Amino acid sequence: MSATAAHAPGWDSRFLWVALLPLAGFAGLVWGLLHHPLPWRGAWTWVPSLGVELAVHVDGLSAQFLALITGIGALVCVYASGYLAHEPRRGRLFLILLAFMAAMIGAVSADHLLIVFVFWELTSLTSFLLVGFHHEDEAARNAARQALLVTLSGGLALLAAILLLGDITGSYSLQALIAQKQALAADPRLPAALILLLTGCFTKSAQFPFHFWLPNAMTAPTPVSAYLHSATLVKLGIYLMARLDPVFNDLWLWESALVGVGAFTAVWGAVLALRERDLKRILAGSTISALGTLTLLIGLPNPGASLAAVAFLFAHALYKAPLFMVVGNIDHATGTRSIDRLMGLWRAMPWTAAVAMLAGLSMAGLPLSFGFVAKDLITVAKEDAELLDAIGYATLFVNATAVAVAAVAAVRVFGGPPEWPGERIHEAPWRMILPPLLLALIGIEFEFLPDLADPLLAAATQAMALELGAVDVQASYVFGTVLTATEITLLIGLGLFLVWDRLYRALHFTRWLDRFGPTAGYRFLLESLPRVAAWQTRALQHGRLAGYLRATLAGLLLLAVGAGLATGLNPAEDWARRLQDWARDGGDWPAQSGAWLTAAVLMLAGAAASVAVRDRMALLMTSGLVGYGSAVLFLFAGAPDLAFTQFAVETALVVVAAAVLPRFGPPPALAADEPYWRNALLAAASGVGILVLLLGMLALPPDTTLADWFGATSLPQAYGHNVVNVIIVDFRALDTLGEITVVVFSLLAALPLLGGLLRARREAAP
Amino acid sequence: MTGRALLLERTTGPLYGLLLAAAVWILLRGHNAPGGGFIGGLVAVAGTAAYAMVFGATPAQRRVPLGPIPLALLGAALALLSGLPALALGRPYLTHLWWNLPLGFAELPLSTVLLFDIGVFLAVWGTLAGYVLALLRGGEMDRGGAP
Numbered sequence: 001m002s003a004t005a006a007h008a009p010g011w012d013s014r015f016l017w018v019a020l021l022p023l024a025g026f027a028g029l030v031w032g033l034l035h036h037p038l039p040w041r042g043a044w045t046w047v048p049s050l051g052v053e054l055a056v057h058v059d060g061l062s063a064q065f066l067a068l069i070t071g072i073g074a075l076v077c078v079y080a081s082g083y084l085a086h087e088p089r090r091g092r093l094f095l096i097l098l099a100f101m102a103a104m105i106g107a108v109s110a111d112h113l114l115i116v117f118v119f120w121e122l123t124s125l126t127s128f129l130l131v132g133f134h135h136e137d138e139a140a141r142n143a144a145r146q147a148l149l150v151t152l153s154g155g156l157a158l159l160a161a162i163l164l165l166g167d168i169t170g171s172y173s174l175q176a177l178i179a180q181k182q183a184l185a186a187d188p189r190l191p192a193a194l195i196l197l198l199t200g201c202f203t204k205s206a207q208f209p210f211h212f213w214l215p216n217a218m219t220a221p222t223p224v225s226a227y228l229h230s231a232t233l234v235k236l237g238i239y240l241m242a243r244l245d246p247v248f249n250d251l252w253l254w255e256s257a258l259v260g261v262g263a264f265t266a267v268w269g270a271v272l273a274l275r276e277r278d279l280k281r282i283l284a285g286s287t288i289s290a291l292g293t294l295t296l297l298i299g300l301p302n303p304g305a306s307l308a309a310v311a312f313l314f315a316h317a318l319y320k321a322p323l324f325m326v327v328g329n330i331d332h333a334t335g336t337r338s339i340d341r342l343m344g345l346w347r348a349m350p351w352t353a354a355v356a357m358l359a360g361l362s363m364a365g366l367p368l369s370f371g372f373v374a375k376d377l378i379t380v381a382k383e384d385a386e387l388l389d390a391i392g393y394a395t396l397f398v399n400a401t402a403v404a405v406a407a408v409a410a411v412r413v414f415g416g417p418p419e420w421p422g423e424r425i426h427e428a429p430w431r432m433i434l435p436p437l438l439l440a441l442i443g444i445e446f447e448f449l450p451d452l453a454d455p456l457l458a459a460a461t462q463a464m465a466l467e468l469g470a471v472d473v474q475a476s477y478v479f480g481t482v483l484t485a486t487e488i489t490l491l492i493g494l495g496l497f498l499v500w501d502r503l504y505r506a507l508h509f510t511r512w513l514d515r516f517g518p519t520a521g522y523r524f525l526l527e528s529l530p531r532v533a534a535w536q537t538r539a540l541q542h543g544r545l546a547g548y549l550r551a552t553l554a555g556l557l558l559l560a561v562g563a564g565l566a567t568g569l570n571p572a573e574d575w576a577r578r579l580q581d582w583a584r585d586g587g588d589w590p591a592q593s594g595a596w597l598t599a600a601v602l603m604l605a606g607a608a609a610s611v612a613v614r615d616r617m618a619l620l621m622t623s624g625l626v627g628y629g630s631a632v633l634f635l636f637a638g639a640p641d642l643a644f645t646q647f648a649v650e651t652a653l654v655v656v657a658a659a660v661l662p663r664f665g666p667p668p669a670l671a672a673d674e675p676y677w678r679n680a681l682l683a684a685a686s687g688v689g690i691l692v693l694l695l696g697m698l699a700l701p702p703d704t705t706l707a708d709w710f711g712a713t714s715l716p717q718a719y720g721h722n723v724v725n726v727i728i729v730d731f732r733a734l735d736t737l738g739e740i741t742v743v744v745f746s747l748l749a750a751l752p753l754l755g756g757l758l759r760a761r762r763e764a765a766p
Numbered sequence: 767m768t769g770r771a772l773l774l775e776r777t778t779g780p781l782y783g784l785l786l787a788a789a790v791w792i793l794l795r796g797h798n799a800p801g802g803g804f805i806g807g808l809v810a811v812a813g814t815a816a817y818a819m820v821f822g823a824t825p826a827q828r829r830v831p832l833g834p835i836p837l838a839l840l841g842a843a844l845a846l847l848s849g850l851p852a853l854a855l856g857r858p859y860l861t862h863l864w865w866n867l868p869l870g871f872a873e874l875p876l877s878t879v880l881l882f883d884i885g886v887f888l889a890v891w892g893t894l895a896g897y898v899l900a901l902l903r904g905g906e907m908d909r910g911g912a913p
Contacts, residue, residue, distance in 0.1 A: 644800040648808040652894070655812045659819035660901045718879070719864060721798040728802060729882050733860045736882075737845050740889040744838040747893045751835075754900050 015081045016431070018094045022073035022101060029066050038063060038459055043111075057111035057175055060459025064310065065108040065232075065239055067456065068317050072231045073101050075435035079325055080223035082431030083332065093133055093221065100126035104232050108239055113162045113172040120158065120204070120236065124151040127233055131220040143216040146522065150213045154203025158240075161196035164189055174243060181247050194253055197244070198261075205237030205291045208265040209518035215272065215284040222328030225280065230287055230320035235313065238294045242309065245298050245464050258299025263391045265292030270401035274500070275507050279327045279337045279409065283320065286363075286405045289398050290316045293378070296391075300381060303465040308377035310460040314453065315374035318443035319362040322436030323409050326356045329428040329436075330413065339408060343416035348425040351433045353414040358440035360410030364403040364493065365486060370443045370453070372486070375399065379485045396489060403493020408500060550679065553686040560689035564696065571695035595636040602629030616661055624654045641724040771820070778820040782829065785813030793887045794880075803883035807890025814895045823902040830895050838892025845885030848878040 032040065039059040046054045058066070080097070084090040103126060107119035125148070132144030166172045168187045169180045177184070184190055201207075206214040214234065218225055228234070241258065248254035266289045273285030290312070297309035329352045330345065331337050346353040362371035382395065427433075496503065514520060540551075606625025613619050627650035634643035710723050710731065720726040728736050789810040796802030818826035830837060849860035862882070867874040 641800040641802075645805050645808075648805045648812075652808045652812040652815070655819070656815040656894075656898050659815045659898065663902060718862070719797075719875075719877075720879075722796060722800065722802070725796045725802040725883075728804065729797075729879050729886070730862050733845075733849070733862070733882060736886060737842075737849070737860070740845060740886055741842050743893050744842045744889050747835065747838060747896045750897065751900055 015084075015090060015094055016078065018081070018098065019074045019077035021098060022070045022077060025105070026067070026070035026074055029063065029070060033063060033456070041111075046115075051172070052114055053112060054115060055111035055173060056109050058109050059463040060456065060461070061239070061242055061310075061463035062108050064314065064456055064460040065235070066105060068235070068314070069101060069104045069108070069232055072227060072317060072321055072439065073097075075439060076223050076227040076321070078431050079226070079328075079435040080221075082429050083223050083328055084221065085429075087221075089133075093130070093224075096126050096129045096133075097224070097227070100130065100228070100233075104236070107236060111174050113166065113174060113177070116174070116240070117155070117159055117162055120200075120240075121152070121155050123233055123236060124148060124155060124204075127151070127217075127228055130224045130228060131217045133221055133224065134219070137219065139216075140219040143213070143219045147213045147217050149526075150203050150210055150522070154200045154210065157196045157203075158200025161193045161200060164193035164196065168193070177244070178247050184247060185251065190251075191253055194248065194251070194257075198241075198254075198257055201237035201241050202261065202295075203237070205234050205241075205295065206265075206288050207237070207261050207292060207295055208268050209521075211265060211269065211272075211288045212517070212519045212522065214288055215276070215281045218278070218280045218284050222280070222324060222331065225284075226321045226324035226328065229284065230324055231317040234287065234291055235294075235317070238291065238298070238309075238313065241295065241298050242306075242464050245306070249301055255299050255301060258295050259391070262292045262294070262296030262299055263394050265289070266296060266398045267394050268292070270398050271507065271510070273401060273405050274496075274503055275510065277338050277340055277504070279330070279339055279342070279413065280324070282339070282405055282408060283323055283327060286402055287316075287320060289401065290320070293395070293398060296395075297378065297381065298464075302381060303461065304377070305381035306464040307457065307461045308374065308381040310457050310464070311370075311377050312374040314457070315362060315371045315443065318439055319359040319369075319371055319406075322355055322359040322440045322443075323363065323406075325432065325436035325439075326352055326359065326409065329432050332428060332432070333425045339413060342413040344414070345425070346414040349414070349427045351427055351437070353410075355433065355436045355440050356410040356414060358444055359436070360406035362440070362443040363406035363409075365399065365489065367486070370445075375486065375489075396492065399489045400492035400496055403490055404496035404500060407493070407497040412497075412500075546679070550682060553682050557682070557686040557689045560686070560693045563693060564689075567696070571692060571699050574699035575695060592636050595632065599629045599632040599636070602626075602632060604629075617658065620654055620657050620661070624650055627653075641722060774820050778817055782813050782817045785816070786810055789813065789887075789891075793883060796883060797879065803886030804890055807887045807894070810887070810891040811894040811898065814891070815898050818899060818902050823899045826902075827895075827899050830892070830899075832892075834892045834896035834899060836892070838889050838896060841885045841888025841890070841892055843885070844888065845882050848881040848885060851878055 039057055039062075041055075041057050043053050043055040046052050077094070077097070080090070080093065084093060087093070100123060103119045103122035107116055107123060110116045110119060128144050128148040131147050132140050134140045135144075162172065165177060165184070168184060168189060169177055171177065171180075203210040214229060217229055220229070245254075269285050269288030269290070269292055271285075272288060273282045276282045276285055294309055294313060294316075297305045297312065327337060329349065330342060333349060334342065334345075336342065362369035365371045365375035378395075382392065603626050606622050606627075606629060609622035609625070610619055613622055627646060631643045631646035631650065634640075634646055710727060714720055714723045714726045718726045718730040720730070789806040791806075792801040792809060793803050793806035794801075796806070814826055814830060817829060827833060832840065848862075851863055852861035853859055855863070860882075862877055862879045864875065864877040864879075867876050
């Protein structure tokens with residue numbers, strides 16, 4: 001947002017109504033939760049031939065995600081209507097945002113894995129459009145492409161995993177999968193499926209080494225970042241891992257991958273946050289860190305960890321989304337997000353400062369906030385799980401960094417001398433204050449009114465830990481130990497906050513890592529792709545007709561030799577025997593031998609003349625002779641229709657070529673280095689190869705099933721005597737339709753190319 | 767064109783009409799004897815190419831009804847539409863229907879098959895004529911002739 005956005009916003013509420021859609025969804029969800037016990041099920045057949053049905057299964061976990069998607073979705077729509085009041089294309093943004101919302105809802109409530117996959121990919125696609133919304137900005141385009149490539153590659157891995165899992169269990173239903181835990185664990189293909197599945201989840205949820213797309217995606221408009229990159233999209237991988245946790249949580253691979261990658265991602269995300277000066281990218285780093293913590297919690301085997309994951313998921317969405325909106329307000333008012341230039345904003349933006357304070361409280365895990373409850377549960381879960389000491393220290397560092405980041409976002413930019421250099425700053429309009437304020441208040445209020453949150457948390461936990469009976473959330477808080485842990489974390493966090501700038505400079509030495517990190521790998525891949533494409537285009541599409549012909553003939557020869565070797569055909573014996581039989585029977589010429597002879601003479605003469613003749617027009621005629629010769633052959637071999645077609649094709653070709661060729665000037669002279677004899681050898685060899693293959697095929701007993709069937713059914717079923725035509729227009733009409741459509745569209749595609757080529761030639765010629 | 771080929775010019779006009787008539791005849795007889803929409807379309811293209819060779823691409827294009835691209839699209843559309851009546855009757859797409867129109871002295875067999883084959887004919891004619899005429903026109907431009 002530039003300085004123009006610092007003007008008082010216009011009173012344009014045209015898109016405010018959009019918020020009613022997700023709000024209606026949220027209201028429906030709440031009504032449903034109050035009146036109908038979970039889980040909700042439903043199924044509609046969709047593609048019965050593939051066994052795909054639109055099955056819906058909403059349990060506690062799904063309901064938690066649905067609440068986040070619709071609830072935060074409604075608030076984000078309100079926020080966006082204020083944030084984008086001066087954006088002329090905002091209608092498009094709202095449309096994509098709603099499409100994304102629908103895809104998310106589908107992904108978390110579907111029970112059929114393939115349907116989950118379809119919605120999963122839809123979220124990637126809509127996210128691409130949202131990140132690249134300011135497409136005139138190159139950074140936005142690159143970030144959108146990066147997010148798309150990373151998440152879609154992961155999506156492909158996920159698809160492979162789904163197909164493997166479906167193959168093992170014979171069902172694509174999530175619930176069936178969960179029920180077949182034993183059969184799954186015994187299958188040798190399971191590790192491959194797990195690795196693929198986790199690759200998909202890790203790319204989506206920005207786990208190391210796929211995390212790098214998330215900070216770059218911060219080029220998206222802030223409402224998008226608040227919604228997609230803190231509350232919903234990046235949690236989809238978490239959702240799938242949580243959903244499948246009951247199936248795999250006994251497996252060593254699952255547990256170690258989740259705990260290992262999760263812990264490392266949590267630490268690395270914290271380091272990334274410390275290395276940034278852009279407030280939004282700092283928040284992105286801490287989001288990666290939070291996602292790592294969630295993955296770690298899902299990987300821990302005890303049910304307490306499941307409860308902690310569910311609570312932290314909620315808490316994180318409730319503080320991170322408002323913090324993003326706060327950054328959006330600051331950006332909107334001042335035109336910058338750099339923490340070096342921001343300070344003392346509290347006087348100009350008191351409401352935004354208040355929101356930041358409330359959300360920061362929760363993020364820091366201070367008492368009286370929902371974040372405190374979540375951190376509390378995490379600490380308890382970790383103590384139960386008997387983790388390595390290293391992971392314990394790592395999480396201490398991660399939590400302390402969260403405190404420091406909260407302090408930076410809530411205290412640093414708002415505190416200090418109450419003046420911001422430069423122009424005057426306005427507080428954001430109510431539409432940009434109310435949504436984050438509400439979210440942050442809910443984050444605080446859940447601590448005081450646990451009756452609202454606890455049932456949902458309990459239900460979600462039960463979905464992750466099936467053997468668990470009732471979950472008593474209240475009883476899980478253990479205040480004694482936790483308060484000391486919180487105090488230690490807070491102290492270290494405050495320390496980090498105080499030395500933030502010094503730490504930033506100290507971390508400068510980690511820059512050399514970037515040359516070898518995942519980002520560099522991504523860039524290398526992206527740059528290699530056009531290089532490889534250019535190389536293979538130069539090698540294969542060189543534009544020399546003789547070269548193409550050589551490649552084609554060599555390919556044919558290889559095919560012929562390969563087919564001969566593969567089938568072990570030995571036509572020589574068979575034909576020797578036939579010749580002997582023929583000689584024994586008195587050596588009579590078969591019937592119609594005159595016609596066969598004519599055809600052979602025509603073809604041989606045409607071929608021989610083509611070799612000798614140099615003039616292009618004459619060459620056209622002589623090669624036409626070969627075609628006519630084969631047409632004669634067809635005529636007497638009982639295929640008059642084929643002969644007719646061959647005649648027509650040959651004639652049309654000769655006429656067209658005769659019309660076109662002279663207009664293109666004299667032919668280019670033969671290149672001096674043209675390997676003349678090698679060409680001749682190749683042509684002869686491939687001719688012999690095809691001949692041998694054909695003889696071999698003729699030696700086999702023909703299969704006439706199809707011919708007999710078409711011959712018998714053509715007249716009674718399709719009322720036509722000409723079997724070939726009946727096949728084309730009736731039995732295989734759909735194929736023909738496809739073919740003529742392709743032919744027509746080839747013209748539409750070729751005309752502009754042809755025009756461009758001709759223009760280029762005309763410009764090249766003086 | 768350097769100079770004029772009087773004999774060619776005099777015969778090409780009638781030849782064009784003859785080739786088109788032959789093409790339509792081949793199309794119509796196709797269901798029961800050698801022929802059909804594809805071959806008929808090829809014969810028609812040969813006619814267009816011959817005409818263009820003598821009189822140039824633009825006059826030849828004027829002789830293709832609707833122009834090559836609309837003709838080809840119309841052909842594909844006809845083939846596409848010929849399958850719809852079956853859907854209306856609740857049968858699979860492209861199940862062909864027959865209807866014998868009594869004319870008093872004989873019966874005229876009409877069918878969606880015929881519609882389909884006419885579509886193939888027009889698509890082949892329009893597309894290949896489009897290619898030929900574009901190539902010819904390029905050749906003319908190449909030599910500095912009128913586009």
